[in-house]
Amino acid sequence: xxxxxxxxxxxxxxxxxxxxxxxxxxxxxxxxxxxxxxxxxxxxxxxxxxxxxxxxxxxxxxxxxxxxxxxxxxxxxxxxxxxxxxxxxxxxxxxxxxxxxxxxxxxxxxxxxxxxxxxxxxxxxxxxxxxxxxxxxxxxxxxxxxxxxxxxxxxxxxxxxxxxxxxxxxxxxxxxxxxxxxxxxxxxxxxxxxxxxxxxxxxxxxxxxxxxxxxxxxxxxxxxxxxxxxxxxxxxxxxxxxxxxxxxxxxxxxxxxxxxxxxxxxxxxxxxxxxxxxxxxxxxxxxxxxxxxxxxxxxxxxxxxxxxxxxxxxxxxxxxxxxxxxxxxxxxxxxxxxxxxxxxxxxxxxxxxxxxxxxxxxxxxxxxxxxxxxxxxxxxxxxxxxxxxxxxxxxxxxxxxxxxxxxxxxxxxxxxxxxxxxxxxxxxxxxxxxxxxxxxxxxxxxxxxxxxxxxxxxxxxxxxxxxxxxxxxxxxxxxxxxxxxxxxxx
Numbered sequence: 001x002x003x004x005x006x007x008x009x010x011x012x013x014x015x016x017x018x019x020x021x022x023x024x025x026x027x028x029x030x031x032x033x034x035x036x037x038x039x040x041x042x043x044x045x046x047x048x049x050x051x052x053x054x055x056x057x058x059x060x061x062x063x064x065x066x067x068x069x070x071x072x073x074x075x076x077x078x079x080x081x082x083x084x085x086x087x088x089x090x091x092x093x094x095x096x097x098x099x100x101x102x103x104x105x106x107x108x109x110x111x112x113x114x115x116x117x118x119x120x121x122x123x124x125x126x127x128x129x130x131x132x133x134x135x136x137x138x139x140x141x142x143x144x145x146x147x148x149x150x151x152x153x154x155x156x157x158x159x160x161x162x163x164x165x166x167x168x169x170x171x172x173x174x175x176x177x178x179x180x181x182x183x184x185x186x187x188x189x190x191x192x193x194x195x196x197x198x199x200x201x202x203x204x205x206x207x208x209x210x211x212x213x214x215x216x217x218x219x220x221x222x223x224x225x226x227x228x229x230x231x232x233x234x235x236x237x238x239x240x241x242x243x244x245x246x247x248x249x250x251x252x253x254x255x256x257x258x259x260x261x262x263x264x265x266x267x268x269x270x271x272x273x274x275x276x277x278x279x280x281x282x283x284x285x286x287x288x289x290x291x292x293x294x295x296x297x298x299x300x301x302x303x304x305x306x307x308x309x310x311x312x313x314x315x316x317x318x319x320x321x322x323x324x325x326x327x328x329x330x331x332x333x334x335x336x337x338x339x340x341x342x343x344x345x346x347x348x349x350x351x352x353x354x355x356x357x358x359x360x361x362x363x364x365x366x367x368x369x370x371x372x373x374x375x376x377x378x379x380x381x382x383x384x385x386x387x388x389x390x391x392x393x394x395x396x397x398x399x400x401x402x403x404x405x406x407x408x409x410x411x412x413x414x415x416x417x418x419x420x421x422x423x424x425x426x427x428x429x430x431x432x433x434x435x436x437x438x439x440x441x442x443x444x445x446x447x448x449x450x451x452x453x454x455x456x457x458x459x460x461x462x463x464x465x466x467x468x469x470x471x472x473x474x475x476x477x478x479x480x481x482x483x484x485x486x487x488x489x490x
Contacts, residue, residue, distance in 0.1 A: 049094045052147075056114020058487050060100060061447035063118075064416065070101040070121050071417040072290070073383040074352060078283050082130070083117055086138050089218035091211060092145040098414060105291050107233050111140035113147075124287045126232055128311065130280035131216070131225035138212035138219075146207055209258070213265055222273065223266040230259045281312040282349050285319030289326065298323035314340065321353050330361045348383065355387045364395035380411055389421065398428035409441075416445040433459045433469065440476065449484050453477060 070076070080099050087095050097115045102108075105122035112118065117140055127133040213223050234256075285302070292298035302320035310316040317336055324333035334357060340350045351374055358367035371388040378384060385408045392401035405422040412418055423438035436459035443452035456477050463470040 052113040053094065053096060053115065054486060056112045056116045057098070058483075059112050059114075060098060060116050061445060063112075063447070064100065064445065065447035068103040069416075070103045070290070072101070072286065073386045073417075074349065075121070075283055075286055076101055077383050078279065079119055082134065083137055083141070086134060086141055086215055086219050090138070090141045090145055090215040092141055103290075107236055109136045109140050111143040113144070115144060117141070117144075121287045121290065124280075124284045125291060126236055127229060127280075127284075128232070129225060129274070129277050131222045131274065132229040132232070133280065134216055134219070134221050135212065135226040135229045138215040139208045140212075141215060142208035142211035143204065146204070146211065205258075206261075209262060210265065213262070213269075217269050220272065222271060223269045224263075224271050227259050227262040227266060230262055234259065278312060278314060279349075281315035282318050285315045286322065289319055289322045292323070295323050295327035299327060299329075314343070318349060318353070321357075325353070325357050325360060328360070330357060333357055348381075352383060352387050355391060359391050359394050362394075364391050367391040368395060380408070382408070382412060386418070386421075389425070393421075393425055393428065398425045401425045402429050402431065402434070413441075414445060416442050419445065433462050436462075437473065437476075440480075444480065444483070449480050452480055456480070 076099065079101065083097060083099060084095075087097060092115075094115060097117060100116065100118045102118055102120045104120040105125065106120055107123055107126045108118075108120040109123055110118045117137070119137070123136060124133060127136070209226070213226055216226070217223050288301065289295075289298045292301065299320065302316050302323060305316040306313065306320065317340060321333050321337045321340065324330075324336065337350065337353055337357065340347070341354065344350060351370065355367040355371055358364065358370070368388070368391050371384060371391060375381065375384050375388060385404060389401045389404050389408075392398070392404065402422065402425045405418060405425060409415075409418055409422060419438045419442040423435050423442065426432070426434040426438055436455045440452040440455035440459070443449070443455060456473050460470060460473045460477075463473065
């Protein structure tokens, strides 16, 4: 997305986080008419589910403009299905969920009010099974279902704005600079207020652990995976720079006692062992290739794994195929891929790996034919559709790719990568009005409403006597203005 993204005016991340956090003490005025019934520890919550939904989507647009995200339809599709599988068995009532996958090797996932779930791709590198990954996702869904954000603001509003501002500024400085400046800022605030907020946060974490495990059990997953994942996370962070921050100040504090509580809680449920974990292992291999410093390093990693005892020989071979393809070693990649296809010719991951290899070696006619036949069996499948559009574009057929992506945009209107590629395709096909419209949609999702408006202005000047298109563009401009006003109200 470099060509478009380079034009985006971006705030420093620390400033963005600080600004958003400092909104919290004053949000009560903006939330009048959005009061909630009594629940949990708070007497009443400040925000309705609709208000949280709007807040979450505004936050997501700003977040996307600040951090690198992963453009991998296959990985995204896997995580989205897993999250929805868990959500169906959770206490979450508002299931308008939206996923963002962050390109970051660290162990992290987060939940933002309004149903936004964030996952670092590095999380899959540390989790050893799908159930371990599900432990973290179920925990974040529990934060959403228990409305911990609204209840947290309820707690914060009892403190003075100056005290809260000082505390939040300190936490942001600690998170973004890793220095002692944050500790100094925290020391300047009232210790009693800080202690009350942190105790409340720890209570939320315990509640999310308990309810998250209930969700896992209801979804047919192994509750004992929770303590295994927590132990792995604790071990991984023990020697990291994050350890310089005291445990009681971490957003998700891990301790031996918390792990012991999780083990004890899991004993209430029967252990469940999956017979196959292949899809997770395949996605884990994709992440490991993406996070490797070079394709050659990934090749060495997976070659070594195949010589040893990996969690899955098949997934290790799949990772080797992807790494060899990235290294432009097509003949070697084809040899390894043939072994996978001989065993599972209908497996989506292998079909897409073959299409990628065919496209890389300029055998686009073969890639297109194979993908078309698969799409007839699975119409609308997002990873297949995006691979098909890429093959069409490589084959010099942008007009057909445009039709495919326009239809897919109706199914996936919130995918920034789709709009970015569609803009490129429309440029190649000569649809300049469409190019500007697609760029506008990309900029909206990427949190740059000014650039989105400019793109629609460019498109409007080109419409001439096409009153239908100009009316559609003006309607979208009005929608952007409404978004801008809503963000100002927030």
